[in-house]
Amino acid sequence: ALATLTAYALARHYPRQTDSRTNVDNDALRLLERVVEAQASLVARWLGVGFVHGVMNTDNTSISGETIDYGPCAFLDEYDPAKKFSSIDHGGRYAFANQPRIAQWNLARFAETLLPLISEHDAEATRLATERLQRFPAIFDAAYAAVMRAKLGLMRQAEKDEHDRALVADLLQRLASNRVDYTVFFRELCGAAEDPS
Numbered sequence: 095a096l097a098t099l100t101a102y103a104l105a106r107h108y109p110r111q112t113d114s115r116t117n118v119d120n121d122a123l124r125l126l127e128r129v130v131e132a133q134a135s136l137v138a139r140w141l142g143v144g145f146v147h148g149v150m151n152t153d154n155t156s157i158s159g160e161t162i163d164y165g166p167c168a169f170l171d172e173y174d175p176a177k178k179f180s181s182i183d184h185g186g187r188y189a190f191a192n193q194p195r196i197a198q199w200n201l202a203r204f205a206e207t208l209l210p211l212i213s214e215h216d217a218e219a220t221r222l223a224t225e226r227l228q229r230f231p232a233i234f235d236a237a238y239a240a241v242m243r244a245k246l247g248l249m250r251q252a253e254k255d256e257h258d259r260a261l262v263a264d265l266l267q268r269l270a271s272n273r274v275d276y277t278v279f280f281r282e283l284c285g286a287a288e289d290p291s
Contacts, residue, residue: 097211100125107132107158122211125157126226130201132159134230137197138237142245144170144276146190148180155200170276173269194238198230245280247287 100121108128136159140147147154148166156162168179175191183189188196205223213219239255242262269279 096207097121100208100211103157104128120212122208123222123226126201126205126208126212126223127229129157129159129204130226130230131233132157133197133201134194134234135159135237136161137193138234138241140193141190141238142241144173144190146170146177146179147188147193148178149183150188150193150196150200152200152203155197155204157204172273173266173276173279174273175266175270194231194234197234198227201230202227246283 104121104125108125133155140161146168147161148168154162154165166180170177170190176186176189178186178189180188186192205227209216209219209223212222239259239262243249243258246258246262246265248258248261268274269276
């Protein structure tokens, strides 16, 4: 049943992903790869618009890479990486800046369900799944950098990549220190860029 569901999910949500994209002939690994990519991209886009998922449990993490059942949620007003929007989140588990980490944790729980399909040998299944999960930070960082570059109107140039990341980090620190409204700041920035004077 799990194999049937995995094959269906792969065909349903990622029909254009073929074996030629990777050297993987295992549906469970291909699905895990696609879901890792989809979640990294989704969370990067969330952070780009200041979206805070209130209770980002595993049941609120979709394999399609879409936002579902977000319950208590909101968009940032003043930029605060520790901002949370759930009355039950006393420790900040689902705070704005923690969303990538929680997404990766949720993906690890998803990977656990696929282990029997990845390999009949537990150690090998765990190793292969872990390799895919460990790609999440790099995929997320690249997606988030692209989102923030676009928000700032920066052209992507490989040699300026680290400079752009430092610029974004500095900007976000300044927004947090000065309690600047995240959305309004970027609206004003666009307005300033369009102003011919």
